[in-house]
Amino acid sequence: MFPTPIEKTSRSWQITYQSLLPLALIMWLLPLIAVAIFSIKPAADFTTGNYWGAPTSFEGITNYMAVFTQSDMPRYLMNSFLITVPTVLGCIILSSMTGFALGVYKFRSNLLIFFMFVAGNFVPFQILMIPVRDLTLQMGLYDTKMGLVLFHIAFQTGFCTLFMRNFIRALPFELIEAARVEGIAEWRIYWFVVLPLMKPALAAMAVLVFTFIWNDYFWAVVLTQGPEAQPVTAGITSFNAQFGVAYHMLSAGSIVAALPPVAMFFLMQKHFIAGLTLGAVK
Amino acid sequence: MTVATVPDMNPPRRKSFYKRNEIALTPWLFLTPGILFFAVYVIIPIFQSFNLSLYAWDGLGEARYVGMANYQELMTDRAFEVSLWNNVKWLAFYLLAIPAGLFIALFLNQTVVGIRLYKSLFFFPFVISQVVVGLVFAWFYNPSFGLLNTALGWIGLGPINVLGDPTMVTYGIIAAGLWPQTAYCMILYLTGLNAVDPEQIEAGRLDGAKGFRMLWHIILPQLKPATFICFVVTIIGALRSFDLISIMTNGGPFGSSRVLSFYMFEKALSEYGFRMGYGAAIAVVLFLIMLVFIAYFLWSMFREERGH
Numbered sequence: 111m112f113p114t115p116i117e118k119t120s121r122s123w124q125i126t127y128q129s130l131l132p133l134a135l136i137m138w139l140l141p142l143i144a145v146a147i148f149s150i151k152p153a154a155d156f157t158t159g160n161y162w163g164a165p166t167s168f169e170g171i172t173n174y175m176a177v178f179t180q181s182d183m184p185r186y187l188m189n190s191f192l193i194t195v196p197t198v199l200g201c202i203i204l205s206s207m208t209g210f211a212l213g214v215y216k217f218r219s220n221l222l223i224f225f226m227f228v229a230g231n232f233v234p235f236q237i238l239m240i241p242v243r244d245l246t247l248q249m250g251l252y253d254t255k256m257g258l259v260l261f262h263i264a265f266q267t268g269f270c271t272l273f274m275r276n277f278i279r280a281l282p283f284e285l286i287e288a289a290r291v292e293g294i295a296e297w298r299i300y301w302f303v304v305l306p307l308m309k310p311a312l313a314a315m316a317v318l319v320f321t322f323i324w325n326d327y328f329w330a331v332v333l334t335q336g337p338e339a340q341p342v343t344a345g346i347t348s349f350n351a352q353f354g355v356a357y358h359m360l361s362a363g364s365i366v367a368a369l370p371p372v373a374m375f376f377l378m379q380k381h382f383i384a385g386l387t388l389g390a391v392k
Numbered sequence: 393m394t395v396a397t398v399p400d401m402n403p404p405r406r407k408s409f410y411k412r413n414e415i416a417l418t419p420w421l422f423l424t425p426g427i428l429f430f431a432v433y434v435i436i437p438i439f440q441s442f443n444l445s446l447y448a449w450d451g452l453g454e455a456r457y458v459g460m461a462n463y464q465e466l467m468t469d470r471a472f473e474v475s476l477w478n479n480v481k482w483l484a485f486y487l488l489a490i491p492a493g494l495f496i497a498l499f500l501n502q503t504v505v506g507i508r509l510y511k512s513l514f515f516f517p518f519v520i521s522q523v524v525v526g527l528v529f530a531w532f533y534n535p536s537f538g539l540l541n542t543a544l545g546w547i548g549l550g551p552i553n554v555l556g557d558p559t560m561v562t563y564g565i566i567a568a569g570l571w572p573q574t575a576y577c578m579i580l581y582l583t584g585l586n587a588v589d590p591e592q593i594e595a596g597r598l599d600g601a602k603g604f605r606m607l608w609h610i611i612l613p614q615l616k617p618a619t620f621i622c623f624v625v626t627i628i629g630a631l632r633s634f635d636l637i638s639i640m641t642n643g644g645p646f647g648s649s650r651v652l653s654f655y656m657f658e659k660a661l662s663e664y665g666f667r668m669g670y671g672a673a674i675a676v677v678l679f680l681i682m683l684v685f686i687a688y689f690l691w692s693m694f695r696e697e698r699g700h
Contacts, residue, residue: 112585112593112611116502128504135513141528141571142516144539148531161537208426211419221697223423225690230434232628232686236656236675240444240668241437243661264433267426296418325521327635332661343523347639350527360527368524375519379512386576387583387618 148361149173156357173362181352182337183363186345190370193255193262193341194323198316200263201270205315206308208267209274210300214286224275231268235328238265246333255339258330262323270315273388277311278304314385317378321371342367438679445672451660455669462673471647472674475655478562479631479681482651485566486573486630490622493577494615498607500578501585511582518575526639529568530555555641558648565636565649573629577622584618585611620692627685631678652678 116127136143150170151160160166177183212224242261243252251257281304289299330344337345346367353359375382410417445462449455466472500511517525532539535553544550554564588611596610612619634653637643643650643658650658652674660671 111501111503111590112588112606113498113501116504127502131504131510134499135510138514139516140539141532142520144532145528159537162539162542204426204429207422211422215415215419217416217419220419221694223427225693226435227426227430228693229686229690230430232682232689233434233438234631234653234675234678234682235634236653236671237441237679238434238437239441239657239675240660240672241440242433245432245437260429261433264429267430268434271426296414300422321519325523327521327523327638328657331638332657343521343635346523346527357531364524364527368520371519371521372516375515376512383515383579383583387580 145361145364148357149365151358153356153358156355169358173358174366176359177362177366181349181363182345183342183349183366185337186340186342186349187366187370189255189337189339189345190324190341190343193258194320196259197262197266197323198319200259201266201319202312202316204263204267205270205274206305206312207300208271209278209308210304212271212275213278213281214283214299214304224271227268227271231265231272239332243332253334253336253339255334257333258339258341261329261333262326266319266322270319273315273385274308274311276388277308281307310381310384313378314381314388317374317382318385320374321382324371441672441675441679444669445676447669447672449668451666451668458669462670465670466673466677471650471655472652474647475650475652475674476677478649478651479678481562482566482569482630482633483627485563486569486626486633487623489570489573489577489626490619492570492574493579493622494581496574496578497581497585501582511579515575515579517572518579520572522569522572522635523639525568525572526636529564529571529636530640533564555649556645558645561641561645561649565633565640568640569629569633569636573626576625580618580622581615584615588614624685624689628682631682631685652681 116124119127147165150168150173151165152167152169152172155161155163155166208227212220246252246257246261249257251260285303285307286299289303294302324341325343326341327343330341334340334344337348340348346363349363350360353363444455446457446459447455448458448461496514500507500514531537533541533554535541535551535556540554541551544552552560554560592610592614593606596606601610632653633651634657637649637651637654638657641649643654647655656671656674656678659667659674
């Protein structure tokens, strides 16, 4: 293990390390800790200039309640869910199929198609912006959740195909051959042999896509405009306009907006990291 | 005369076309929906944007063909130059996330009590949306009450208005972007470090390699796959930077924090007028910059595939 395991080092370094750890963490998360403290302060603290002193009273519950009752925040959150969840499902369906096709079968244009997906996944959003916006307008899906969902599914298919295909490649191919010898139809191989084996990869991909889509801001701004369809990342700017310099509200709002992917991460940590680091080791 | 063959009264039932070509057809059936979606929303729009960059179009009326005029205008556009230059800064400084991530990963690669929680909490900034990161850092930099200036005040410095100063603003935003990006690289390196071969480390120790020499000659070569992915995601992230700029400064002050992605959006969609063709031309330039990196990534992947 590198660096040298702490238990094999001198006593003094062990103590230094143990005390350095929490200190470093606090420094690292300082901006967030500040926002968390802001979000439980009463409004009066900001008017009296008590930004960094102890809160004069605990208003956490009031502030967070206000986020949910006095603004469009619940609606934006709902929109975010209604955009994110269908996208994740769509991506799972499409990319498990493309990944299966590219991972299992050998045909001439296999690598070419694979690279098309990979390359498309890297392009800057701006090169797609105007045509995608036009297309969405023409389909009558501008400012709808559906418009965003369709685009997100399509775009994420690039990344997800890369993910799925590499995972399927790593599966033992003998399984598929054995199934073929048994005379099992190809689509049944997909459904009954490969798909069950893909479960951990699908879970990892689902949490990743959930986070990506939840946190998307650019497409939300390009394809939606009002509280009807806007997800929380775009909605928070209107929220901020509504509350101006009420920093306790802005902080509480930001925390609420950031929370679902954070919760997802902590609940599905193993899958999340497995997905993110796929390919980081060989 | 040839004897007419009597047709077999009981021919083996002919397999359907699909059944006969099952192995050849199945991948295409499985690929069709994915390719269709991807073509409509990603591949075709790239070409449409290229085409549109040769037109003047306000998004509503008739598009007018202007040839290379949009690109000629770019050559003399000061705002474009500033954006392009800022993109270079983003590319250069965003890469700091890689050594920083490695440093934190080395710091956390221990087995003390609670280290798992520490690792998760260090990774935390990556999970938060860039919009929130932008808001948080905008407050952090706030000249009247921000934590940065409060801290500077304690040591008798400041106040500085990071986001209000055209010379500092881009660096300020990059610093905010480095926060989640470093966390990302950290997690990649932590996974990489987990897989480092302990025997090689022991052999290195016996040979007297320690500290930095050990890191450089024995550890880093084994972390190559992690470094490659860090490099890919950081480059892409740098060229995609949009959210932070939009949230923290909206391109200001005086357009000094714009990058190509933001300037394109501004030209095409925001109050500066719907100049779709001009926006498309900016997007094409950004795309071509990205293409250099994409080509390199694909080439690396291709070699990898061949190696198998």
